[in-house]
Amino acid sequence: MPVKPEQFALVQQHLAKFPQQQPCPICGGKTWNVAALESGLLMHDAGVSVGGGIPTVTVVCATCYFVRRFAWMPIARAAGGAGHG
């Protein structure tokens, strides 16, 4: 599902807690785009799906498109329960 602005902000806040981890391990880039919240879709734009599981949020390197995924619910819980289910 698309990321709402408030969810985007929560992910950015989460990433900011770990500045030593932010550079991309592939290209060294420091800009990460929050791509999607996923409960079953891997890339909703490409129509590729995988099975369900824990809700995750995907961030993508703006330079080389390396993908990182985080469990979404702990991030939402830490912010007061702004998750999607």
Ligand SMILES: [Zn+2]
């Ligand atoms: Zn990169």
